[in-house]
Amino acid sequence: MTEWNMFLQAYVRADDYxxxxRAAERLIELTTPLARTADCHVSPYYKFEDQYGVxxxxxxxxxxxxxxxxxxxLATGWHVGGDETDRHAVWDVRSDGPGPIPEARWLNxxxxxxGETGAAD
Structure with missing residues (x-):
């Protein structure tokens, strides 16, 4: 049986920490019906002063x-890639339409x- 890790990385526009x-809390609320948040990190995004990584x-x-x-x-317009053991879906506000919260700029x-991979999951 395959063991999986899953995470959501987001960049959000925010005036301060x-x-x-608050934006991270709203993302947690949106994901909660489908997945429990085990860990959350929020930090300034070094590329843009008005953005934070979640x-x-x-x-x-x-x-x-x-x-x-x-x-x-969460959104429409995802760009999905990867393979059977490493999958990703990327959304960008500039090209993919409305996001899950107004502050969202990019999601991965x-x-x-x-772990061990066996029969397809």
Whole structure:
């Protein structure tokens, strides 16, 4: 059986750290019906003064299924790639339409195998 890790990385526009934390909380609320947030990190994004990085480590009973469902829930226009053991979906506000929250500028939803791989999951 394959063991999976899943995370959501987001860049959000925010005036300060408190606003970035509120944006992270809203992302957690949106993902909660499909995946539990095990860990959350928020930090300034060095490339843009008005943006912060949000990283959510996500847990779900069936991570491959949750990975697909989260794409539908969070946004449209994802650019999906990778292979059977390392999948990613990227969304960008500049080209992919409305996002899950107004502050969102870029999202990366990752799913990758960390353990033994066997039958397809």
């Amino acid at each position: 408190a606003a970035a934390l 990283w959510l480590s996500l847990e779900a009973p069936d991570k491959p299924l949750a990975w697909l469902a989260l794409q539908t829930t 939803l990752e799913l990758y195998a960390t």
